Amino acid sequence: MKEQLEVMQEKLVRAENRYAGLLASSEEQRSSLQASVVQARKDAVDQRILLDERLSKQESASERLHDAQQKRANAAENETKQTTIIADLARNELQQNILRQKDTEKRLERSEKELQDATIRIQDALVDLQSAETGLECAEKERLLLQDKLKTAESQILNLKDANQSLVTRGRSLQERYENGDLSDQEKHFVQSIVSTTQSIHESELIEKLNEIRRRDTVNNSLQEKIRTLESMVARMLRERGTEVRPELKSLVNLSLWMSSSPQEGLNSVRHQMACTDPRR
Secondary structure, X not given: OHHHHHHHHHHHHHHHXXXXXXXXHHHHHHHHHHHHHHHHHHHHXXXXXXXXXXXXXXHHHHHHHHHHHHHOHHHHHHHHHHHHHHHHHHHHHHHHHHHHHHHHXXXXXXXXXHHHHHHHHHHHHHHXXXXXXXXXXXXXXXXXXXXXXXXXXHHHHHHHHHHHHHHHHHHHXXXXXXXXXXXXXXXXXXXXXXXXXXXXXXXXXXXXXXXXXXXXXXXXXXXXXXXXXXXHHHHHHHHHHOOOOOHHHHHHHOHHHHOOOOHHHHHHHHHHHHHHHOOOO
């Protein structure tokens, strides 16, 4: 925001300098053009007076020549030629003066147009200056608004820090307040949710373990049936041979001794684990 203000101030200074330069230049051009116009008008008046005087003299000379023609016929023709030449010269000079006057008028029109263009440029510079001033005012208002928002944000941050510190303090004392029964409604709901989730997890684990026990029970029953069949076959074979079963053979035949635990023992172990992990205890 500070950089925008500095940019706007630089634009304002440049606009003021440009306006001052244009104003000084336009004043100089205007003075010079006015002086040129005055001089041109003065020259035109002087030329017209001179032409009038010459025309008056030419008219007088023509009259004198006309009188002389009556008196001197032979000399009249020469003087008439001279008068014609002088008149032609006068007309040529008059035409040149008229052309110069028209050229002066054109220069005057161009000067007036340049003066109008300079006035328009000055007006544009004034508009730019006003726009820069307006932009500077808007930037200042925006800066003040941002300051107010910053103060509000800082106040909100302080409030949030206090609230966060309070929550941290209450979070650290959650277990103690739970044991003392000093929980808020939201905390009680949260604890109940945790207990419910934990119980659901333990129940799922129990179901999985019971299914595993049933599967092992089925396998054990099948193995025991096979063991009984095998024991009967071994005993029959030994009886047919007329020999007694030696102790080491009995230990080999009694395969149930090789089992780690019975299904009932596994079930009792699972039930004992559930009783130890029950969240309601």
